[in-house]
Amino acid sequence: MIFDVNISWGVWPFQPLRFASVAKLKKSLLKNGIYGGLVRSAEAAFSPDLEHCNRKLSINFKTDDNFIPVPTISPRNQEWKHLLESEIRFFAVYPSYHDYSVLSIEFAELAKWLENKNKVLIVVVRQEDERGHNKLCQIPPVPVTEINKLGRQFINLKIICLNCYFGELKTLLTDVPNVNADIAFAETMNTIRTIEEQFGHQQIVFGSHTPFLYSKAALMKLKNSGVSEGIFNAIASENIKRILK
Amino acid sequence: MIIDIHTHNTLSETDSLISTAKYNNVDKIVLLGNVLRFGYYPVEEQVHEINNDTIKTVKKYPDTCYGFCFLNPANGVDFTLAELERCVNKYRFRGVKLEVSVNCRDKRLHPIMKKLSELNLPLLHHCWYKTVNKCPDESTPSDIVYLARRFPTVKIIMAHLAGCGYLGVDDVAEYPNVYIDTSGGQPVASLVEYAVKRLGASRVVFGSDAPYRDISCQLGRIYGADLNEEEKEKIFYANAKELLKI
DSSP: OEEEEEEEESOOTTSOOSOSSHHHHHHHHHHTTEEEEEEEESGGGTOSOHHHHHHHHHHHSOTTSSEEEEOBOBTTBTHHHHHTTSSOOEEEEOTTTTTOOTTSHHHHHHHHHHHHTTOEEEEEOOSSOGGGSOTTOOOOOOOHHHHHHHHHHSTTOEEEEESOOHHHHHHHHTTOTTEEEESSSOOSTTHHHHHHHHHOSTTEEOOOOBTTBOHHHHHHHHHTSOOOHHHHHIIIIIHHHHHHO | OOEEEEEOOOGGGHHHHHHHHHHTTOOEEEEOOOTTTTOSSOOHHHHHHHHHHHHHHHHHSTTTEEEOEEEOTTSOHHHHHHHHHIIIIIHOOOOEEEOSSSOTTSGGGHHHHHHHHHHTOOEEEOOOOOSSSOOTTOOOHHHHHHHHHHOTTSOEEEOOHHHHHHHHHHHHTTOTTEEEEOOSSOOBTTHHHHHHHHHOGGGEEOOOOBTTSOHHHHHHHHHTSSOOHHHHHIIIIIHHHHHHTO
């Protein structure tokens, strides 16, 4: 049973995303053994109206389903104060796309609220490989040094970082047990075994970045890794359950 | 049967590369050499050493590995052609690998291309459309088009589908001597299907770029693509078999 923390829904200007309907997306994920996941709005990266993106997401994905809608918030949009009073547990941020630093004063206020209310912060480090960006729309990744520092400042704030490269994991995860990363972009030979050897598996969760990437790629990365059943289960679903406690 | 047309042998990791390939049911791999071992512009002795490493690995795993001769076209023509002939005639290498030493529009590629045409062997050329981190002489798909038009009898495998993107696929679509390997970059969804739609399944070949990439993840991009079994078989095996003449 695999829980996927990195699923998007919506349109993207630079890639025709697969799946014409929510039903088809869910069917494909379930067929691949992904029983649930965290779904965020792809459009929220560029949209000036996050409320609209979040509403659209919540219409398509219900909170009582295993595919949980994750609203996007920004310290530059005060809607987050209202959302944090709700039962919602996960909140996504696109710092680079929304042009702020996770170390800014404005973000510190948001982080403090999230920490106090035991919410989980999802940081989208990048959406695409920067080398392939359109020349007129180059969005740098969120510096993992800054996320590591954020994790040190708010030691009870649970953070999940999406789409980090393998080479960024050491900087990101060192000395911050509250910071976690998904496996969608992390790649080297025998990725999962190498991650286990170098960083352990406690801070690693399964993420596929569907529909930007083929779900099967992340699945095979985990399933063909040759790690023990315990490590497999931890990455597939147990770690995210622990984060939620 | 699966053939991986794009791997690199770094001697310290070669055993691990072979065992990982086998674990993932990849039967044959093409070794392109540890092409960046001496940086972007290896001199003749360094090119010779890189190919010697490939020869060692092919000798150690003759049932699994095929070699490609790595060259830097900026080196002397006499050396370059002698090195190519050494690798092909003595060690049965199946093609040539060019990286980023020289852009593929450069005339210094011509003697190599003429020799490949004569020997009826393919060229596998690094290729990418990059917005950032571009090497000074790195080739793009539009550069590959230039080469393909000039040497229509040479089969050119344009590396790195995800790096070339939709635009790169469109660039080479009209040139039947250009193939695309699926290696490199993230497993961007829908791109394999797009390449098959524009080029046909007979011009797309599986490559992983291991050990820099995870073979299982790279296989997932083909298994996960919305293609029929016949198309996948061509990508995994039949096209490479024809290119490598095995």
